[in-house]
Amino acid sequence: xxxxxxxxxxxxxxxxxxxxxxxxxxxxxxxxxxxxxxxxxxxxxxxxxxxxxxxxxxxxxxxxxxxxxxxx
Amino acid sequence: xxxxxxxxxxxxxxxxxxxxxxxxxxxxxxxxxxxxxxxxxxxxxxxxxxxxxxxxxxxxxxxxxxxxxxxxxxxxxxxxxxxxxxxxxxxxxxxxxxxxxxxxxxxxxxxxxxxxxxxxxxxxxxxxxxxxxxxxxxxxxxxxxxxxxxxxxxxxxxxxxxxxxxxxxxxxxxxxxxxxxxxxxxxxxxxxxxxxxxxxxxxxxxxxxxxxxxxxxxxxxxxxxxxxxxxxxxxxxxxxxxxxxxxxxxxxxxxxxxxxxxxxxxxxxxxxxxxxxxxxxxxxxxxxxxxxxxxxxxxxxxxxxxxxxxxxxxxxxxxxxxxxxxxxxxxxxxxxxxxxxxxxxxxxxxxxxxxxxxxxxxxxxxxxxxxxxxxxxxxxxxxxxxxxxxxxxxxxxxxxxxxxx
Numbered sequence: 165x166x167x168x169x170x171x172x173x174x175x176x177x178x179x180x181x182x183x184x185x186x187x188x189x190x191x192x193x194x195x196x197x198x199x200x201x202x203x204x205x206x207x208x209x210x211x212x213x214x215x216x217x218x219x220x221x222x223x224x225x226x227x228x229x230x231x232x233x234x235x236x
Numbered sequence: 237x238x239x240x241x242x243x244x245x246x247x248x249x250x251x252x253x254x255x256x257x258x259x260x261x262x263x264x265x266x267x268x269x270x271x272x273x274x275x276x277x278x279x280x281x282x283x284x285x286x287x288x289x290x291x292x293x294x295x296x297x298x299x300x301x302x303x304x305x306x307x308x309x310x311x312x313x314x315x316x317x318x319x320x321x322x323x324x325x326x327x328x329x330x331x332x333x334x335x336x337x338x339x340x341x342x343x344x345x346x347x348x349x350x351x352x353x354x355x356x357x358x359x360x361x362x363x364x365x366x367x368x369x370x371x372x373x374x375x376x377x378x379x380x381x382x383x384x385x386x387x388x389x390x391x392x393x394x395x396x397x398x399x400x401x402x403x404x405x406x407x408x409x410x411x412x413x414x415x416x417x418x419x420x421x422x423x424x425x426x427x428x429x430x431x432x433x434x435x436x437x438x439x440x441x442x443x444x445x446x447x448x449x450x451x452x453x454x455x456x457x458x459x460x461x462x463x464x465x466x467x468x469x470x471x472x473x474x475x476x477x478x479x480x481x482x483x484x485x486x487x488x489x490x491x492x493x494x495x496x497x498x499x500x501x502x503x504x505x506x507x508x509x510x511x512x513x514x515x516x517x518x519x520x521x522x523x524x525x526x527x528x529x530x531x532x533x534x535x536x537x538x539x540x541x542x543x544x545x546x547x548x549x550x551x552x553x554x555x556x557x558x559x560x561x562x563x564x565x566x567x568x569x570x571x572x573x574x575x576x577x578x579x580x581x582x583x584x585x586x587x588x589x590x591x592x593x594x595x596x597x598x599x600x601x602x603x604x605x606x607x608x609x610x611x612x613x614x615x616x617x618x619x620x621x622x623x624x625x626x627x628x629x630x631x632x633x634x635x636x637x638x639x640x641x
Contacts, residue, residue, distance in 0.1 A: 174373035174504070181511050188518035191525060198522035205515040212508055216401060216501070217375075223392055223404040225383065226426050235383070235406055 174215050181208045245325065252323040255330065262320040266292065266332060267340055270313045283309060285317060285332065294319075294332035304336030314340035345444050349451050352478055356453070361460050361482050368465040368484045373499050374433035376403045378464070380423030383408035387440040387469070387490040394494035399501035405432055411439035416449035421458040428462060435462065436493045437479060438469030450477035459483055469493035597621035609634040 184205040188198060225235040242250075255261045268285030275281050279298030284291050294317060296305065309315070318336040323329070356362065377395070381387045383406060395404055407423035410416045420437065427435045437459065439447070449455060450470045459466050459482045468483035469490040480486040487493035538544065598606040599619050606612060612631045620627040 173371070175371075178507070185511065185514050185518065188515070188522065193522060195522060195526045198519060198526075202515060202519040202522075205511070209508055209512050209515070212504075215375075216504065216508075218401050218501075220400045221403045223406060225406045225408060226430065230426070230429065232405065232430075 172211075174212060177208055177212050177215070181205060181212075184208065244328070248323055248325040248328055251330075252325060255322055261322075264321060264332075265316055265318045267314070267316050268292065270309050270311055270315060273309050273311055281305075281309065281334075285315075292332055293329065294334055296334035296337065300333075300335050304334070307339065309337065314344055316340050345448060345451075349444075349478070352451060352453065352456075353481065356456055356478060356482070361456060366460070370465050370467060370485050370496060371433050373504070374402065374497055376405060376430070376432040377497050378405050378407065378427035378430060378432035378435040380407045380409050380420055380427060380435060380437045381439050381469075381490070382411045385440050387438055390440075390489070390491040391436060391469075391494040394491050395498045398495070398498045401501060402498055405430060410449075412442065412446045412449060417452035417455050420449055420455050424458040424462050424466070428464060432464060434497050435464050435466045436469055436487075436490070436497055437466055437483070438487070438490050438493060439471070440490065441472045441475065447471050447475060447477055450479040452478075455479055456482045467493045467497055592623060596627070609636045 184201050187193070188201050188205070193201075223235040224232040227233045266285060268287050270283050271286040271291065272284040273281065274283065279301065281296040281301055283294050283296070285294055286292070296319075300319075304318070315337050316339075317332060317334045318338075319332050319334040321330055321332055324331055360366070379388065379391055381391070388406060392404065395402065405427070407426045409423040410419035424435065424437065437450075437455075439450070447470055450468070456478045459468070459479055465484045467485045467487050468477070468480045469487040469492065470477045470479055471489075473488035485496060487496055597620070599621065600606060600612065601617050601619060603619075604611075606618060612618060612634065614631050614633055616631050618629055618631060620629055
């Protein structure tokens with residue numbers, strides 16, 4: 165489960181999020197389904213945030229041996 | 237009339253002087269194609285420059301050739317010759333005295349560029365159908381360019397401004413001169429190994445020769461065959477290279493390439509926040525909807541409670557009672573009215589009413605009504621009843637319809 169989540173692109177996750185939001189507008193929705201959708205949506209947002217990984221990255225450089233080393 | 241007559245030498249040296257005084261003639265660059273070329277044993281080179289309009293004789297002396305010529309001139313070479321134009325007084329001819337001869341790079345390169353472009357285009361290497369989509373959200377971005385210079389700085393700055401959380405990975409490539417094309421190809425392969433999301437291949441501005449590596453076929457092929465989407469970013473907006481045509485997307489400059497490759501973090505964050513808000517809002521809406529439904533059921537249930545039903549039935553009964561009462565009253569009213577009408581009519585028919593005129597009710601003394609003359613005897617006592625009393629009378633005689641008895 166976790167691996168498929170990780171493989172999903174941000175774009176796909178956004179699409180799914182939009183679908184969830186759309187479905188939540190249905191006035192015929194049962195409360196159980198609404199809660200389930202809400203949880204799914206919150207999980208997606210969490211996953212997106214994880215994916216965004218707000219850790220600043222320094223530029224790396226590929227060295228001659230193929231390893232990645234800090235740039236300058 | 238006497239004319240001045242000059243010697244040949246005088247005329248030639250006069251013209252020679254004219255050329256010498258003309259600054260342009262002494263510092264001139266001439267473009268043309270070599271049509272005739274002789275390397276003399278003395279070390280001097282005699283050649284002719286030509287273009288579509290004509291020819292110009294030229295000479296390069298040994299001393300100049302040693303300094304100003306780095307290749308062997310051949311017929312057909314397009315060159316730019318720097319030098320001065322002087323008169324060769326012995327032949328009475330002007331010629332170009334070359335100090336420096338260089339290949340007319342732009343001309344040759346441009347022609348080469350056009351030929352290659354046409355060739356690769358015909359092979360389908362520029363076709364839209366082979367272009368890969370640039371990912372909207374790339375997290376690892378490969379950059380193949382020189383580690384020094386404006387291009388990498390621009391890419392680094394723009395990338396950091398838009399999204400400091402994406403990983404830039406640089407392959408320090410040689411971007412001009414010998415081995416540049418091979419180095420760029422190596423960089424693309426390296427990025428394939430690193431499996432980045434998108435690759436920027438490029439360099440800053442320069443002359444056509446400087447940018448030439450990006451016109452080499454091996455670079456074009458590496459870009460074409462690369463399974464990872466590639467954005468080309470070579471030189472300035474006006475520079476077009478083969479790499480630009482083959483790439484999945486052409487950015488006019490390295491800065492622009494960074495704008496295209498790096499997604500704006502703030503925008504995505506805003507979108508996420510917005511989604512979270514909407515999600516919460518819609519959940520609340522759903523709960524409110526459910527609450528409304530519960531209230532509705534509550535009301536319905538309350539209405540169905542036995543006490544309520546009893547009250548309702550009682551109310552119904554009261555209503556019925558009232559209706560009944562009202563109906564009876566109506567009937568009574570109607571009957572009363574009818575009675576009055578009958579009474580009035582009856583009143584009109586009362587025998588007493590009849591006695592109101594000069595009429596009397598005749599009866600025998602025993603009270604029996606007298607209906608016929610035959611009912612009485614002469615001398616019999618009878619009574620005549622009037623409205624206000626009675627008269628006692630005696631029958632004097634009877635007459636039945638004119639017949640005296």
